[in-house]
Amino acid sequence: MMDLTTSFEDMAISLFIGYKALLISETPVACILKDKKSNKIISIGYNYTNSSLNGTQHAEFIAVKRLYEHSKDIDFSNIIMYVTVEPCIMCASFLRQLGIGEVIYGCSNDRFGGNGTVLSVHKDTFLVDKPYKSIGGIARTEAIQLLRNFYIQENESAPVPKIKKNKDIENKLYPPNLFNLTKEEFVDFYGEQRLDILENKEQEITPIPHKAYRLKDLISLKNLQEVPFLEDELGLIDEEQLNEFYDLFYDINDDSTIDFTKAIRKFNNKKRHLTPE
Numbered sequence: 001m002m003d004l005t006t007s008f009e010d011m012a013i014s015l016f017i018g019y020k021a022l023l024i025s026e027t028p029v030a031c032i033l034k035d036k037k038s039n040k041i042i043s044i045g046y047n048y049t050n051s052s053l054n055g056t057q058h059a060e061f062i063a064v065k066r067l068y069e070h071s072k073d074i075d076f077s078n079i080i081m082y083v084t085v086e087p088c089i090m091c092a093s094f095l096r097q098l099g100i101g102e103v104i105y106g107c108s109n110d111r112f113g114g115n116g117t118v119l120s121v122h123k124d125t126f127l128v129d130k131p132y133k134s135i136g137g138i139a140r141t142e143a144i145q146l147l148r149n150f151y152i153q154e155n156e157s158a159p160v161p162k163i164k165k166n167k168d169i170e171n172k173l174y175p176p177n178l179f180n181l182t183k184e185e186f187v188d189f190y191g192e193q194r195l196d197i198l199e200n201k202e203q204e205i206t207p208i209p210h211k212a213y214r215l216k217d218l219i220s221l222k223n224l225q226e227v228p229f230l231e232d233e234l235g236l237i238d239e240e241q242l243n244e245f246y247d248l249f250y251d252i253n254d255d256s257t258i259d260f261t262k263a264i265r266k267f268n269n270k271k272r273h274l275t276p277e
Contacts, residue, residue, distance in 0.1 A: 002191030004138065005207040005218075010034065010082040011106055011139040012218040013041070013227060018059075018084050018146050019245045020234035021046040025153075025269060028146045031059045031083035032227070033067065036101060042079070043067050044229050059083060060091040064098065066229070077101045084143040086136055089114035092121035095132065102133045106143030108178060116180025135189050137179055137205045141258055142215060142249045144174060149248060149267040170264055176201040203256035212254045216246045 010032060017030035030046040045063025049055055060083065067074055080102040087095060087103065092114025095103060103115065103122065114121040115134040123131040148169040179186055179198060186198050193209040206213050224230060224237050231237060248267065251259040 002189070002193070003208060004190075004205070007082070007104060007138050008207045008213070009218045009223075010041075011084070011104065012142075012215055013224065014082045014084050015106070015139060015142055015146060015215070016219065016224055016242075016245055017044055017046050017227075017230060017234070018143075019248070020230070020237075021048075022146065022150055022267060022269075024051065024234070026050050028150050029059050029083070029085045031063050031081050033063050034080050034082070036078045036080055041227055044227065045083075046234070056090070058088065058091050060087055060095060064094075080104065082138075084139075084146065085109050086113040086115050086117055088112035089119055089121055092119070096122060096127065096129045099130055100132050103135075104138055105134070105136045106138055107140045107147070108136060108175075108180070110175070117178075120180070135179075135181070137177060137190075139215070140177060141174055141204055141252070145169070145249055145264075148172065152266065153269045169266060174258065177204065197256060204252050204258065206252055206256055210254060210256055212252055212259075214246075214251045215249050 014030050014032050017032070018028035021030055022028040027047040027049065031044070032041050033043040033045075034040065035042050043063045043066045045059035045061070045066070047059050048057040048062060060081065063081070076098045078101055081095070081100060082104050084106040086105045086107065086109040088109055089112055105115065108117045110117060112118060115136070116122070121127070122134045152169060177197065178201060181198075183195075183198065187195065190198075190205065191209065194205060197203045197205060207218075221237060221239055221242055224242070244265075247265045250262050250264060253259050
């Protein structure tokens with residue numbers, strides 16, 4: 001049995017960092033960098049393109065830049081990145097040039113994905129830099145739902161804010177679960193017990209094969225308060241804020257399907273709070 005609990009816990013942290021970025025009107029894409037030897041988080045990143053007015057300020061760039069501010073002698077082959085959304089082509093190329101050890105992501109990037117969805121920059125044999133391992137599908141629905149909460153918001157900085165009409169994200173279907181992996185690659189990471197998920201594309205990966213999970217069982221206030229740079233840069237965290245974060249997401253059932261019976265909430269950037277469904 002492939003127990004992926006640790007991977008889900010790490011992705012849950014990235015998701016919360018993305019949520020904190022959402023609170024400052026940034027696209028909620030975020031990541032953590034973990035040292036494989038110490039198993040410690042050594043950097044975090046989150047999209048900062050809106051605040052900086054710089055289109056290159058993606059989560060991956062910010063996380064790496066932070067490391068370079070402390071040391072220029074970094075062995076990136078010993079680093080694993082947990083990022084909520086598949087790296088775009090630009091970031092995938094950047095990570096390959098760095099020699100990143102491994103990238104685990106939540107949901108696919110249908111428009112700009114550089115790790116298999118649009119281009120396979122991470123393993124393209126025509127590129128000179130060493131390929132890196134990339135796995136998607138960890139907390140996929142949560143990553144999608146976080147993005148949906150961003151895209152239903154109105155741009156308060158626009159001269160004439162565009163009224164968003166389709167805000168019914170609680171009844172919106174999820175795209176097929178595509179992994180951008182061969183069967184052998186899938187089994188190597190996810191195990192044979194999850195092969196049915198690869199084949200039917202309508203189920204979700206769970207920490208323990210075919211066992212239900214809730215995001216709130218993966219991280220706690222204490223976990224998040226111990227994440228370096230998080231509160232210093234994105235503000236203090238309390239139980240109320242954490243519960244608001246949990247309320248954005250569906251749970252996953254024992255049969256690996258989404259529990260649409262759970263009542264979820266939507267984020268409202270005008271109130272900087274959640275609105276009930």
